[in-house]
Amino acid sequence: xxxxxxLDVATIRKDFPILEREIRGKPLVYLDSxxxxxxxxxxxxxIQNFYANAYANIHRGVYxxxxxxxxxxESGRDRVQGFIGAADRREIIFVRNATEAINLVARTFxxxxxxxxxxxxxxxxxxxxNIVPWQMLGERRGTKLKVLPVDDRGEINLDAYAxxxxxxxxxxxxxxxxxxxxxxxxxxxxxxxAKAQGIPVLVDGAQAVPHTRVNVEDLGCDFYAFSGHKLxxxxxIGVLYGRLPMLQAMPPFLGGGDMIETVSFEKTTYAEPPNxxxxxxxxxxxxxxxxxxxxxxxxxxxxxxxxxxxxxxxxATAALAKIDGLRIIGQAREKAAVLSFVLEGIHAHDxxxxxxxxxxxxxVGHHCAQPLMVRFGVPATVRASFSLYNTPAEIDVLVAALRxxxxxxx
Amino acid sequence: MDELRELYQATILDHNRKPRNFRVLEGxxxxxxxxxxxxxxxxxxxxxxxxxxxxxxxxxxxGCAISVASAxxxxxxxxxxxLEEVERKFRDFHEMVTSEPGSPVQTPDIGKLAVxxxxxxxxxxxxxxxxxxxxxxxxxxxxxSTARTE
Numbered sequence: 001x002x003x004x005x006x007l008d009v010a011t012i013r014k015d016f017p018i019l020e021r022e023i024r025g026k027p028l029v030y031l032d033s034x035x036x037x038x039x040x041x042x043x044x045x046x047i048q049n050f051y052a053n054a055y056a057n058i059h060r061g062v063y064x065x066x067x068x069x070x071x072x073x074e075s076g077r078d079r080v081q082g083f084i085g086a087a088d089r090r091e092i093i094f095v096r097n098a099t100e101a102i103n104l105v106a107r108t109f110x111x112x113x114x115x116x117x118x119x120x121x122x123x124x125x126x127x128x129x130n131i132v133p134w135q136m137l138g139e140r141r142g143t144k145l146k147v148l149p150v151d152d153r154g155e156i157n158l159d160a161y162a163x164x165x166x167x168x169x170x171x172x173x174x175x176x177x178x179x180x181x182x183x184x185x186x187x188x189x190x191x192x193x194a195k196a197q198g199i200p201v202l203v204d205g206a207q208a209v210p211h212t213r214v215n216v217e218d219l220g221c222d223f224y225a226f227s228g229h230k231l232x233x234x235x236x237i238g239v240l241y242g243r244l245p246m247l248q249a250m251p252p253f254l255g256g257g258d259m260i261e262t263v264s265f266e267k268t269t270y271a272e273p274p275n276x277x278x279x280x281x282x283x284x285x286x287x288x289x290x291x292x293x294x295x296x297x298x299x300x301x302x303x304x305x306x307x308x309x310x311x312x313x314x315x316a317t318a319a320l321a322k323i324d325g326l327r328i329i330g331q332a333r334e335k336a337a338v339l340s341f342v343l344e345g346i347h348a349h350d351x352x353x354x355x356x357x358x359x360x361x362x363x364v365g366h367h368c369a370q371p372l373m374v375r376f377g378v379p380a381t382v383r384a385s386f387s388l389y390n391t392p393a394e395i396d397v398l399v400a401a402l403r404x405x406x407x408x409x410x
Numbered sequence: 411m412d413e414l415r416e417l418y419q420a421t422i423l424d425h426n427r428k429p430r431n432f433r434v435l436e437g438x439x440x441x442x443x444x445x446x447x448x449x450x451x452x453x454x455x456x457x458x459x460x461x462x463x464x465x466x467x468x469x470x471x472x473g474c475a476i477s478v479a480s481a482x483x484x485x486x487x488x489x490x491x492x493l494e495e496v497e498r499k500f501r502d503f504h505e506m507v508t509s510e511p512g513s514p515v516q517t518p519d520i521g522k523l524a525v526x527x528x529x530x531x532x533x534x535x536x537x538x539x540x541x542x543x544x545x546x547x548x549x550x551x552x553x554x555s556t557a558r559t560e
Contacts, residue, residue, distance in 0.1 A: 024413070347474035349449045350418070353532060357414045366450060379450040379472060408418060409475070410427075 007300065007308040013389050015040040015296070026359030029394045034179055034338050034385030035363050037210060037232045039293075046292035047234060047285050058284055059258060069284060076287035077274070083294045084224065085215035086241055093240040093247070093277045094287055098206040099129040101225030101240035102173070104277060105202055106133040108250040109223075110171070116142030118170040123148045123156055123185070124375055125178040128368040130204045134173065143170075150375065154183045154330035162193050169194075172201045176208035180367040180383065181330025181376075182313075182338030184212075191220045200246065206230055210387070211309055211336050213302050222246050228286060233293035237286030240277070247273035254279040305388045309337035312386040316395045323402055329376050337386035340367070343402070346409045348380035354408060355382075358401035360394075417528040417535070418475065421483070426475035431468040431485035440552050444471075444545030446537055451477040455485075455545040462493050467546070474538050476529065481542035483522055493550065499523075500543050506530070507539050 013019050016038050021028045030038060050072065056065040058073045081089045095101045110133075114120070120134045124147055134145055146169070148161050165172070172194045177184050191201045202223035208214055209226040216224045222243045229235040242250075252259055252270050256279035261269040270276050297305065316339050320326055325344035343351055352364035363383045366373045373379060384398060435441070435456035444453050453471025457464065467488055469481045488496050502520050507529040509515075515527045529539045 347449075349474040349535070349538065350476070353417070353535060354414055365448065373450075379452075408414065409423065 007304040007388060009308070009389065009391055012300065013391075015042070016389050017041060017044070019389060023359040023361070024357055026357075029358070029360040029397050031384040031386065031390065031394070031398065032361045032363050033210070033230070033387035033390075034207060034383065036229045036235065037387055038389065039234070039289075040232055040296050042296045043233060043289045043292045047289045050285050050288040055285070057281055072291075073282070073284050073287050076291040079291045079294050080239055083214075083298070084209070084239075084241060085217050087217055088244050090273050091241055091244050091247065093242065093274045094282050095238045095240050095277075096236055096283070097227040097229070097238035098204060098225040099133075099227075099238075101223075101238055102129055102202065102204060103133045104240055104253045105223050105225075105242070106137045108253050108277075109200075109246065110134075110137040110143070111141065112251055113249075114141055114143045114170050117168060118143045119146050119166065119168045120144070120171045120173060121146045121148060121164055121169050122173050123175065124150045124372055125154070125156075125175050125181070125183055125185070126173075126369065126371075127175060127179050127204065127206070128370070129206075130173050130175060130202075131371070144168075147371075150183070150372075154178065154181045154332045155334075156183075156185060156190075158186065158189060158193075161190060165194060165197055165199060169197070169199050172199055174201065174203055176203050176205040176214075177211070177336045177338075178330070178332075178369070178372070179207045179338070180369040180372050180381070181332070181340045182335040183330060183332035184208075184334040184336055186334070187221075188219055195220055207336060207338070210297070210305075211302075212306050216241050228290040228293065231290070231293050232296060233290040234283075234286050237283045237290050239290075242273070244273065247277070250276075252276050252279070256280045258282075300388060308388055309386050309390075312390055312392065312395065313337040313339065315392055316384065316386065316398070319395055319399045320402070323399065324406065326402070329378060329381050338383060339385070340381040340383045342378050342381055343406065343409075346405065348382045350409065351382045351402075351405055354405040355398070355401050358397060358404070360398055360401050362398075413528070413531055417532055419525045419528065421522060421525045422475060422479040425479035425482035429469075429478055429482040431482065431489075432470060433468045434470060435466060435468050439466075440549045442545050442548035442552070444541045444548065446473070446477065446541050449474055449477070449538060451538060451541055453477070453481055453542060453545060455481070455542065455549050457546065457549045459493075464488050464491050464493070464496065469542065469545075473541070474535075476526075476535050476538035477541050480526065480539045481545075483525070484542045484546065487521060487523055488546070496546070496550075500547065503543060504540060507536050 018038050054068045056069045058070040077092045080092045194201045200222040203221045205226040210231045224241040228237040259279040329340040348364040365380045440457040451473030456468045458466040467485045511531045
């Protein structure tokens with residue numbers, strides 16, 4: 001990671017108005033970007049400008065304003081296509097978030113191509129968003145869920161994974177990066193192993209896209225889901241990438257306007273992808289904001305972002321390890337800038353409240369990964385996650401606040 | 411740290427470290443489970459009645475300092491009280507922890523439970539403080555449901 005373009009964090013921080021805020025009289029130290037990232041001015045201005053100057057509903061409008069709005073919306077699709085390296089713009093479907101993207105696949109691909117007894121393979125690292133839709137599918141279709149375990153470091157074993165890929169495996173659904181403990185899966189190898197047996201692979205990339213370079217063609221996956229709000233874009237917009245032949249074979253998700261070819265009371269025919277999956281007026285401004293967010297990330301440079309975050313992770317890991325009674329949960333060798341930990345004898349929620357007093361925003365709880373908490377034998381963890389706008393000085397604030405917390409609870 | 415010490419008063423920290431009445435009541439005891447899905451706090455409240463009066467009350471479970479201390483102090487407080495009084499004190503307690511942050515603290519006659527007055531400055535933590543009470547009422551009504559804070 002060394003030797004890449006340096007990131008000028010002081011300049012970057014000026015791009016994020018919220019970082020000027022104080023919380024309980026202290027400067028905000030925002031260490032919860034894994035839950036949702038803050039927004040740069042470029043995104044705020046793009047949305048404001050769109051509503052102020054170019055807003056109208058998209059598609060089918062014959063007037064200029066609608067044509068302009070449509071062009072902006074569709075240029076967002078092109079931008080996403082380039083950003084994740086998709087081969088065709090029709091492979092980019094706009095949804096609300098990664099959760100909706102995964103549900104879309106479960107409801108369409110799952111509902112029509114999976115049968116009773118078919119197995120869906122996931123890992124023990126998954127967010128509830130990549131567990132529950134498959135369980136709901138199982139209730140309807142009789143499919144089964146298989147779970148690849150993780151070791152004490154939070155890593156998976158490739159041999160164990162290969163052994164679980166069987167005749168009945170009809171879908172593999174993997175997180176790219178664990179939201180709870182930061183593990184980065186050896187995705188390319190895992191996808192290749194599944195594809196060698198003709199098994200489709202879905203990737204939950206919500207935690208990966210803001211922090212590392214993603215190329216879906218290079219990965220070789222069939223579906224890739226992510227949310228805009230973790231990528232410095234607005235909340236309410238997300239993306240499902242789907243390989244075109246897969247999308248073409250899938251029935252619609254929601255029915256309504258924009259997803260049809262022709263409608264009569266006797267028979268309706270459906271539009272081709274991506275429109276088939278974008279019923280109703282979409283989050284047009286969300287797409288405009290997402291495009292600006294991608295522009296921002298590309299301007300800073302995803303490699304520089306990754307290198308900066310890795311340096312923060314390294315510093316934070318070393319500093320936290322020195323705190324008495326602090327145990328880091330998840331020590332994968334390939335890890336994103338997510339630090340999950342517990343303080344012996346102090347409940348995560350008490351730690352969260354104490355840190356908030358110091359202006360430090362962290363997430364506490366099960367991080368929507370309850371099975372993973374059970375695996376590590378903890379009811380909840382404290383999670384500090386780092387992004388491009390965080391600084392080494394903020395890690396010092398975190399460490400000092402953790403020491404005070406230990407003192408308070410004795 | 412002042413507001414924090416206001417929230418985590420010495421009594422609360424003490425009851426968190428050494429919860430009182432932390433045991434199972436055997437026999438015909440009424441009981442109910444309480445669960446705060448937000449935090450993962452989980453506790454069981456046990457209750458023995460003598461007519462319309464609490465004969466014995468105990469709890470077990472895990473949770474944050476606020477929820478454990480609240481259960482501990484609650485079980486101390488309601489021992490021997492009439493059911494009507496328990497209900498009244500629950501309402502007083504609830505009102506105290508949910509009153510507007512910054513407004514003058516109304517200190518109803520709830521003894522040591524007043525140490526939870528700081529909770530109202532932390533709206534995210536109100537559910538931690540009230541979980542034990544909701545669970546106690548579920549045990550009283552004994553409808554088999556799990557008390558939930560949301």
